[in-house]
Amino acid sequence: MSATSSVRPGHVMSGEMAEQPAVLRRLLAEGAAPIRAVAERIAARQPRFVLLTGRGTSDNAALYAKYLLEIQLGKPCGLTSMSTTTAYEAKPDLTDCLVIAVSQSGGSPDLVASTTTAREAGATTLAVTNNPESPLALASEFHIDVLAGPEKALPATKTYTAELLALYLFVEGLRGGDGAGAAHRLPELAEGILARHEEIRQLAARYRFAERMVLTSRGYGYPTAKEAALKLMETSYIPALSYSGADLLHGPLAMVDNVSPVIAIVTDGRGGKALQPVLDRLRDRGADLVVFGPKAQVDAASAGFVLPTDGVPEELQPILEIIPLQLLAYEVTLARGQDPDAPRALAKVTETR
Template identity: 40%
Template sequence: MGLRDEIFEQPAAIRRLIETQWPTIRDLGRELRSMDIDYVYLTARGTSDHAGFYAKYLWGAYNRWPIALAAPSLFSVYRRPPQLTRALVIGISQSGQSPDIISVMEEGRRQGLPTLAITNAPDSPLARVSDWVIDICAGPERAVAATKSYTAQLMTIAMLSVALEGDEERLTELRRVPDAIAAVLEQDSEIRLLAERYRYMSQCVVLGRGYNYATAYEWALKLKELTYVVAVPYSSADFQHGPVAMVFEGFPVFVVMPKGAVFDQLYGLATRLKREQRVELLVLSNAEQALDLANRAIELPADLAEWVSPIVAIVPGQLVCYHLTRAKGFDTEAPRMLSKVTKTE
């Protein structure tokens, strides 16, 4: 089993997660609502850190929770952890083995705070130092580049948001996600041809905003670790505060822009980049005007709600990375200098 298999497993993995873990997450949401929690202190690395970006926007928007993203080195290297008061400490990790993430959770417990692990390894060291554990149920993930564990982390975060709000009507939208991912996967042949057009690409920027800030960062990471392209992610707002100056005619700009609150801002920026600099524009969207604007486009499901769109939008990005890696002649199963489990102190 390899990377492509795990990309295509995602509809089944997400469906399994919803079916098996919703009762646990629903009960956890009720318990957390009854507690005196002022904010979430969230710790993660790599792909899991990008899941944390999604939590920052989703829990902030729907649950009105402030989210602080931890600096693990304060705990594991400098040994000068901040004082955390009335925080819920959450660790997100596929393997649950990275010592720096575990050190944050251990300090949370030392300070008497509630701790929650979101992991694919419910018997891991991370799980053992946590009061609650949510198993993301992604199943064994052997490919070095994380795919199904990432979308399962996003779905877990979305399910917890629904449970915290106590509004199970939103759960209906989550139950549609596996079919939405399956619909995107049906475009695999077209995405392969699209990706081959970028086989000589050495650099690009990846833009998103709001919920899909996470998607921009995760897509850029997959481009870097699989294709060795210097892919730099930005919030579309931050991009305009300096980095926009580096683009030129033909420069590849990848934009994640489904319909939603931030669409108009993203569309305006993409239009300006296309008109003034004639960039090479690749768009992920379900808005007709965005698809028409792009040099290359991948269509997202039309009825996709913005708040769940990151769970679906990253999947065509994964396929682009898989096919581009092969087009460049690199090994999708053995990216250089990487291993499946990364342990940082």
């Protein structure tokens, strides 16, 4: 047997998922102070508006930052449409605006181009990447290194949770806080979730023959639903549709029936309470409802995974929520006879323009 054929499918993705507690510890120990320093310098400029830019997984991290900035700081925020500047050559006035570009590699040409345009248009620009020498980092006035270490698997895992934590620390810095104190339990809790891998393996069996899936959440959990759907699609190729719970009720609920798998991410807090009417409607429709959230919600569903959220602020729970869903995508892919390390038609750096 050759060395190549003896390699276990998914070993790269598995190894990088397992690194997440160490990455979170490193970011808290080595990254918190530099992030706070950047935040203080940007806060002194008093930006009136924030624009966030990203693609794929990093776009979901940017959406998480949008919730943080709007809820914690009351800052108006938007997610950019990069084609307005890269394809249509629009010339926006971004005076007194903060533009945050989030990218694992920092190498996508459209991110670099839109950030360069934003800086020329008067914006304060911040790159959040895993590569301080990347073109995006060099194009931006400020940079935050998420310190995740080299990521070789095509499905991003450790860089996503690192981006979330880095963005949380940055927003806390903008409001004059530290952030590291509230986050100090995250590495230990992440280890506990990873140790429950067998629970996820058993849960994955119900999706082996799924033809489509629906994921839903509200508030801070909505970026988790979008990221989990992305992971399922890029690894197992299952069409996975993600909706805010409110949007799900505005039409898409009609496609849910008693054979439609639905995954609900229920944050322990206001987002989870806002999702409750959606969960009730899904149960009324007889949906195969699987919940990732507090024990009471899991017990009321068809199945689920209890998240260790006691005492964890709602805004930090997405860093824990996504880990079992990463494991789920991994296990579903293996159960369907595919290799999560080798998604078809994908490259680590996507050359969008």
